[in-house]
Amino acid sequence: MSDRDRIVEDEAQEAAKRGAMARLVEARPFFLTMAALLLFLVLIDQASAVAAGLVLAATIGFFALFLRGPDELPVRLSSRPPPSIWPETGIKRMADALPDPCVILDRRGVVRYANSRAEATFPIRPGDPLTFRLRNPDFVGAFDRVAAGGAAEKVQFLERGATERWYLAWFSALEPAGGASDRSGFIILIFSDLTEQRVSEKIRVDFVANASHELRTPLASLSGFIETMQGPAKDDAVARQRFLGIMHDQATRMSRLIDDLLSLSRIEMKAHMRPEAPVDLTGVIRGVVDALEPLARDLGVTIETELPETPLVVPGDRDELVQVFQNLIENGCKYGKLGQRVQVTATPPPGGRGGPVVTVRDFGAGIPAEHLPRLTERFYRADIQASHAQRGTGLGLAIVKHILNRHRARLLIESRPGEGSSFTVAFNVAFSGASLPAEGKSRDVSYI
Structure with missing residues (x-):
């Protein structure tokens, strides 16, 4: 039973x-x-x-x-009828007036009422035991103590799902009318969402750690060149001119690095918020290709597109999706320039299910298999010399991964040395978790 x-x-x-x-x-x-x-x-x-x-x-x-x-x-x-197992109208109105999720429980932990915010956050129904939805031991222990007649308690707990969310739960007893002490009253439970606060703390710590590590090298270079120009090379016009060029490159690298770190922090801050605005992928891709044409021309690369005539609309954030395809196409031009062309294709949902699929493929040197699983890690570089030559920060694919996670899309990376690489983005309009078709089994593949 x-x-x-x-x-x-x-x-x-x-x-x-x-x-x-x-x-x-x-x-x-x-x-x-x-x-x-x-x-x-x-x-x-x-x-x-x-x-x-x-x-x-x-x-x-x-x-x-x-x-x-x-x-x-x-x-x-x-003197009075047996206590009701359902809260009075006044208690319900009080719960509805609160700005946070609120649940009214009886002493056995059965849900007797939940306001609309609680129903939207935790799918629970009146008549269900609360443990059907929330099974955290600290959470259940706090309720048991309050239900047994203890003082009001609060407890923090982590709710795992598509994204992790932190909550602060407040338990307090509502004594029955007349001040009776037969423990027949209700327990009020109020939730406060601490996710944004926790994410902010983590982002601050990560930002300080990453910035202090990655900025150390260019700052040391700048400091060394400044000392040289103030000392032995202060009267050497040729050396001064060369050092100033190197210092400019290092300063530009630091600026790009800080911009990418701030961009990544902003994306992580909104990781638990799903974008819902309609965005046409074909329009986004056309705009990105037009913007990157001068870069591609300088590198001797041609960008080829295969886009449908009809719009491919997905729920999303347009600026963030522009950043995704700009990073992918720019990487194809820089690191696959030996192939002299980058191919961008977009197709409707395969079989009419799921969402559009966009692939960016280059025909360059390719990526060794051992590097594929780590490409989206922060500051990871498959080829450090090539990354420095192209002035990369090592954060581009990490930003792509976080944006796609927020959009509930998947990134598939395929590559074989000597044959180039392809980066495939699969969207899901209905957010139902559709997966990519099984393709390219003979190649080295990494699912991100």
């Missing part, structure tokens, strides 16, 4: 007991009449006086416990 069925059966048994007790009290006049009739029979038949007296004494003794006067009846039967 499930917990919910057991709770329903317990409530039915309690209701049956209360009904039986009420019927006994209502039947008191009948029992008094029977006792009087028995006494009359005893007076007529003296022979059975002793037996009748014993029967009468037993009858009176048995019903003495149940036939007390109105003032002596148990409080639950005389």
